[in-house]
Amino acid sequence: MNAIKRYAGLIWIILGPLGIHYLLQTASAEIAKKPGIDTQIQWGVFITVFYPIAIGFILFGLYALEGNYDQLPAASSEIDDYQAKPL
């Protein structure tokens, strides 16, 4: 199971930039089709919001690939034990 968790990490790492590429492509096509301020704001908000989420998705994939999800804490209190380890 841990091997699946790690290899799947690669998929998440690839999906992040793919998602952003698709978003940017669709946004530019839609803005070109309807060049009003409403369309620009709408797509501007989509990009602003989804860009950091995609970065988070890549980070999630990276953590998975590194094996950080091999062993999950059995209780929330266990997370305190990791406090000494910064990013």
Place this chain on the structure above:
Amino acid sequence: MNNNNETKGIWKVIGASSLGTLIEWYDFYIFGSLAVVIANQFFPKTNPTAALLSTLATFAAGFIVRPFGALVFGRLGDLVGRKYTFLLTLVLMGGSTFAIGCIPSYESIGFLAPILVLILRLIQGLALGGEYGGAATYVAEHSPAHRRGFFTSWIQTTATLGLFISLGVILLTRHFLDVDPAKSIAKFNDWGWRIPFLISILLVVVSIYIRLKMAESPLYEKLKSEGKTSVNPLKESFGNKANLKMVLLALFGATMGQGVVWYTGQFYAQSFIENVCKVEFDQSRTILIWGILFATPFFVIFASLSDKIGRKWIMLSGMFLAVISYNYLFTNLYQIADVKTKTEVLAKKEIKTNLTAIANSTDFIRKTITKTTFTDGMTMLQTQTDTAYAIPGKATIKPLIAISKTLASNDYWKMVGIVFLLILYVTLVYGPIAAFLVELFPTKIRYTSMSLPYHIGNGVFGGLTPFIATLLTTIYTDNKIVGLMYPIIIATICMIIGAIYISNKIDPAVDR
């Protein structure tokens, strides 16, 4: 005896927390439900700047401000305590909702009106971002470990019940302002829409009074007395790898799928019934009201079940059912109201034409209303508006056509049944999620850590569902259910991540 007191105590906690959260959702939804009326009052389409502010109010409040509110109030809740933080969010939400109901229209005070509405809407989004995490944490920290799912499920019912009450209040107000239904609707669109906003203040005052009498969470009090509260909750939540990985897992393995299932089952379903199936205003709302009423007890049932068998597979089964059946269920919704499947009663066809003279012109505005009755009892009103030109042979290139169908009883209840199923999926994914999120994070940074993934999942991924789904239908115009691609893809990814990475263990204690 002790057990009795404990149980009484927890019900007080649940009552106080749920009532406030319910009011916050109600406040947030009435703005969305009355968006068209509010736009006419404050954001005239003829003025581009006002229309721009309208777009900002719609998008910014739900998608940017909610997660930001989660950070601001989550941090505050971990620094100063749960009780005062979610009291503050309630005051902000109630105050801004009441104030929206008091703002003079654009015609009276000009640009100040849309600017004030935008500011108040942003405050609403901010407050909502802070409320849920506080209420869920507060209840969970009072609950015994073996019934945490059951007790937090009452908080989970509030989002759907808030929608239920907002729809009910709007429908009642819309029909009780005059004995003549048409006049009542006209009065509602003119000034009656303010009533749902204004009555919110009464509910908020009662809720504040109840919450003021509540004590701080015992777990938080304990941490505080031991001097173990967090000094910098944001840094500890997102700057610490061990916690950040759980935040990311909560978002991508649970809340993003929950968000899209939640919004598809309720908001997109209602929008689909009204705008794609063309079912008339009242029926499209009462269908949702019945669906909510029948499905709501399942929030408690599934959350309670999660105390016994774990949270993971209940939540994922909701996503799985949504992924495999959305296309089928929405196709059925469409077919129920599709005139191609029905036989017209030609003898009952009525056509009325009304001409209104255009000032300083020889042309007229022509409104043609065609009423068609079908053998199964469904009626359809088609209103075509165009210009009747005085010059012979000249015709409006694209007349305005509005269609409104009134379903027969049998079809109406079929739609209620489908919406019930859609909301049942919501209860599967949403019922156990508060307990699931609470158990992922330690007490001292719980409010901050659980609020952000919840509001990104629910607010961003979920909140965008109606917009993205509608957008897809404008790109792929031949396919009426193409909008479902978005929730299906997101729920599938989330389901796979959840199945691979999430643990089904129930945290034995959340007391650190």
